[in-house]
Ligand SMILES: NC(=O)c1ccc[n+]([C@@H]2O[C@H](COP(=O)([O-])OP(=O)(O)OC[C@H]3O[C@@H](n4cnc5c(N)ncnc54)[C@H](O)[C@@H]3O)[C@@H](O)[C@H]2O)c1
């Protein structure tokens with residue numbers, strides 16, 4: 001059994017990973033300031049600290065074996081409007097975390113990086129050796145943190161893995177996607193199926209793709225969680241390993257909408273809208289490094305299954321019973 005600090009564990013991905021760590025028998029403390037996360041999302045069995053990443057030194061001590069670091073702002077559009085908010089939180093926060101880890105002697109880290117570090121791809125599928133040219137401040141902050149971690153590993157012996165997620169989707173039991181405002185395609189289409197929105201806007205149907213809409217690589221959040229457990233075990237002192245995480249299959253926006261219609265049995269009206277700034281036509285991962293170095297094997301690759309899990313979560317969280325009581329045990 002190991003003892004893990006999970007920053008951002010009241011958010012979508014962090015809560016699913018924290019739940020997986022608990023199920024594997026580990027001790028988990030969640031550090032989250034609830035800026036975009038929810039107290040109810042912290043899994044039962046975790047210790048919860050409501051606090052800011054930038055104060056990580058107040059809680060980090062040598063009893064932790066590793067940090068899994070999810071806490072960040074992650075809306076591409078907002079980052080274009082308010083870049084300073086992203087640099088302060090994502091880069092400033094991680095700088096404080098790395099300093100606190102160094103002081104406490106915690107020498108193992110898994111970091112949530114993103115496909116947004118690549119920007120407009122030059123190859124499909126995208127490999128980690130491809131150029132990184134982010135097209136948003138969000139992507140730039142995540143790339144800056146990746147560089148910071150590379151330096152920390154080389155200079156101070158940190159054992160680190162950055163996982164570059166492509167499009168995370170689906171849910172794991174009572175843990176799922178709850179962004180406010182929601183900007184991600186699958187939860188938005190499900191809101192239309194639920195009658196909570198009139199129609200889904202398709203952002204551009206004149207891309208150079210088979211049906212003219214953007215193609216993305218949708219990865220089940222539980223497969224993503226399993227990669228984190230493998231990564232924390234595989235990290236080697238002095239090395240910063242960077243792995244893309246995706247299924248290697250692309251689905252268009254229209255294919256996603258059609259699959260939601262089939263899975264839910266509800267009509268989903270769509271309207272064609274203008275392209276969204278900064279959207280590449282196709283983003284598909286080569287996860288070769290994760291497969292070879294981590295021994296990772298995604299198993300929930302069927303889009304209908306991913307959407308069915310997200311649908312079950314969407315219905316549960318909007319039921320009159322709500323998302324359930326607060327999980328975890330508060331510290332202090
Ligand atoms: N969801 C995706 O599709 C996706 C794709 C690529 C990368 N990522 C990355 O994965 C991570 C998790 O994403 P998510 O979708 O779960 O987002 P989320 O907003 O649901 O979770 C982020 C959590 O971090 C917390 N947080 C933010 N700043 C903090 C701070 N300074 N101190 C303490 N807590 C803070 C928030 O309250 C929230 O609970 C992020 O780093 C994101 O950039 C997500």
Ligand SMILES: O=c1ccn([C@@H]2O[C@H](COP(=O)(O)OP(=O)(O)O[C@H]3O[C@H](CO)[C@H](O)[C@H](O)[C@H]3O)[C@@H](O)[C@H]2O)c(=O)[nH]1
Pocket residue numbers: 074076114115116117165166167168183184185186188200201202203204214215216253276279283
């Ligand atoms: O209402 C909507 C919402 C989205 N889309 C389209 O659906 C696709 C997927 O959009 P999402 O917002 O769900 O996801 P992104 O591909 O923009 O973003 C994902 O990939 C990024 C990398 O570019 C980052 O990693 C980010 O964190 C991650 O969520 C895009 O083509 C987008 O234009 C629509 O057509 N209508």
